[in-house]
Amino acid sequence: MFETVLVANRGEIARRVIRTVQRLGLRAVAVYSEADAGLPFVKEADEALPIGPAAPASSYRDAAALLEAARQAGADAVHPGYGFLAEDAGFAAQVVEAGLTWVGPDASAIRRMGDKISARSLVEAAGVPVSRGTNSPVADASAARAAADDIGYPVMVKASAGGGGMGMAVAGDAAAVEAEFARVQAFAERTFGDPAVLLERFFPRVRHVEVQILGLADGRVVALGERDCSVQRRNQKLAEESPSPAVDAQLRARMEQAAVRAGEAVGYRNAGTVECLLDTETGDFVFLEMNTRLQVEHPVTELVTGIDLVEAQLRIAAGEDVGFDPDAVQRRGHAVELRVNAEDPQRFLPGPGTITTWREPQGPGVRVDAGYAEGDTVTPFYDSLLAKLVVWGPDRGEALRRARSAVAGFAVAGPKCNLPFFAELLDLPEFVSGDYDTGIVGRMRG
């Protein structure tokens, strides 16, 4: 195992990685931007080095600054967390070239899964179901119509350069495809400077279900069950749970097998997540993408399996045994994660500020992964995640009951905060029934 691990990230995930690094008896080195100097992850690390100004490009995304910090601190491994450079194949390669261990999959796996179109072809060849769609931009309205006729309706017309729900439209028939193609293309050209438009099958009622995989040091790929991430706003996750209320043992076995195949297709090593769309009507699922890093919502898997995924990542990166018997993983109970964000609970608009009150809930099965404490300032430079409230119970009903108490017992003042949204969600009959889909937040906010 290594002696010193540089944590190339910030906020709650840096703090969470530091916790495991220290528990294993290793030294944790934090890096921080000028905006983050006083945050808990900086104070809790064994050593902390400033790496630049607030803008991510000059700090957390600055590969040279990170490598220099690793050299100064005498680190022998780099854990990237999620976001920033976690899925940057170039950075992964540079870390290795500098003689350090990259705590993640190798650069080639990151690269091959990073391009959505090539990833889809790759997993399809490995026998994983994929959704139908165009593999290259459609040239004009009549080509869009021909492609849509082939894919089947309804189709999603989307700007290749889009994201966060912008530059996307659903078309139910051929005439609508031609109209939406023209509209999306004009918007994409004007907004992103890139007119490329793709088409894909649109599923009106779908759940977002993903499978956690681990590629072990001995080359085997194992699956650790699924997470349901269907509670989303603007295509970004707000709450996750494991197991998924929509997945029975048979479907789980099929999804895990597909996820393992996707990982094997790229010789995957370390932690990764295979994201799928699940059609709730038919029980069919299709590959969406693979995230080649630790996922934000990894704690729900940890609470139901008892496995520390960061420890598993470190052990695999060090070429060691994973620390548990991969053939005898037991899943127990139910876990739910709520992303406590600095955003308003109605329209989800972000609002930074100084935290004047911060009181975390306690109780059986309650875990809080927080990036901030009272007195800290939440700045506009980074994402709005304040903390992840993760709650375990022996069954889903008890997990939700405990989650309700935990939300009520979580006091945050200063920045905007979406905790009231979770109080509402946890009482919503649709959510409580378990029979919901990715449209749930849209229906709540109609």
Place this chain on the structure above:
Amino acid sequence: MAEEIRAEMVANVWKVVVAEGDAVSAGDTLVILESMKMEIPVLVETPGTVSALHVAEGDVVQEGDVLAVIE
């Protein structure tokens, strides 16, 4: 009647999608703000003409700042 479109939060102006003099209809995107890694499109509510545009890409706006005026 003139309608002032204001910023609802502290943000960077990521994209300005319209120009002064453009005719706009309800639902069109005027500008896209960026705050906390979130891109937030600011939409036209009532149709009209962009009579004034007070921001440029890269500007930082405070909550309540006027972004544009639609007549």
